[in-house]
Amino acid sequence: MQDAKRRVSNCFVALDDAGAIAGYFTLAASGIPVDELSDATKKRLPRYPLLPACLIGRLAVDRRFRGLGLGGALLMEAAIRASRAEPAVLAMIVDAKDEKAAAFYEHHGFSRFASRPKSLYLPLATALKAKG
Template identity: 50%
Template structure:
């Protein structure tokens, strides 16, 4: 029999935020205490992957609009861009519940977030997705998918949407 399709949907009040635990306290507490307020204030959108029950959160990510200065990029990329701030999407948080780690969900969520940004960028231009990795281990996770570090911050990484589309992921 086929596996049921994974559901990824906007965070709502019926989701059990309290039970979520990814081993990174700041990421647990963001979901539990801050995420709903950020959504209400329109400073972030938060999406959750459902676990084996409709209220169980197996993983989540957040997205917001942002911009950065082109001098942060490697010179070969910077020279192709204008002098005003470069439009971006920030993947503010990405985390998978401990009970679901190591099963491909982190990758699925990352690709879902990037594809959502690619679709939005048809209407509102986005040059790159930016992430702030919470640890050196997390840097390794993002580098697997083509993210590269900004010049000034080792744990702040970017992925031009053009690169993603070229990779055909």
Template identity: 45%
Template sequence: MCQPDDSQYLIEPFDKSCHNRSAFDCGVESLDLYLQKQIDQDLKRKIAAPFVLLEVGQPEVLGYYTLSAFSVHLGELPADMTKGLPRYPDMPATLLGRLAVDQTYRGRGLGEFLLMDALHRSLKQTAKIASFAVVVDTVNEDARTFYLHFGFLPFPDRADRLFLPMKTIEKLFRS
């Protein structure tokens, strides 16, 4: 597994006054445009919390992800996942809305670094706001295989939506 030297890179909340995203290019236009044009509004309106990956001491954004509160209808989850759960119609969840790495920086473990940071942050948050799982909506097949590689599970009726139970995430960071 390729892990970045985390003294070289850091992940911090996005701040438009000190982070430069104008040249960001992950190869998926909607994800580039989101970072360049929409993220400020979503942050201001509390719709998404964006976090950016930087090289220490540099303002250029090399990658980013967003987190939001979410809910999942109990009936959308695989039957074996809902055994033993209370029959509430909706389960609280965390949406990992977007995650991307600039094309120049691919294959260095930075996507994994961002994903692990997002999962760890989501887990920590459950001490204050409960969440049953982290959910992702994948933009294409490539993104889908990326998340499947890390153990995300498909929703039975939605090929583009995957989830990772918070219990699994808890075990990941316990070991």
């Protein structure tokens, strides 16, 4: 709430039928250094040193709801919200807290930064293509 008031990040929650929090994620404007992108992605982009990105600061699903597809749905919701921002956003980025979290993001198509393997990115165009 405090971060939202200060315009530092916004938090979005998924509620169960009783109104309890089943999962949540935070979103904030950020940037990705062009040198962290894969060669294939870089080839299609202008050589600006920093490209616009949206940071998923935290994302988690309550234990009772894990393994049901909610984590994937929250990621898709984040992509849709980022794509609706009026300033352009090229990609979502995350700093995974551990290797298990990094594997979750890779499973969803994220690629690792060239220099920091626990930071990952997913171009919004790719995320939204998966939605169909």
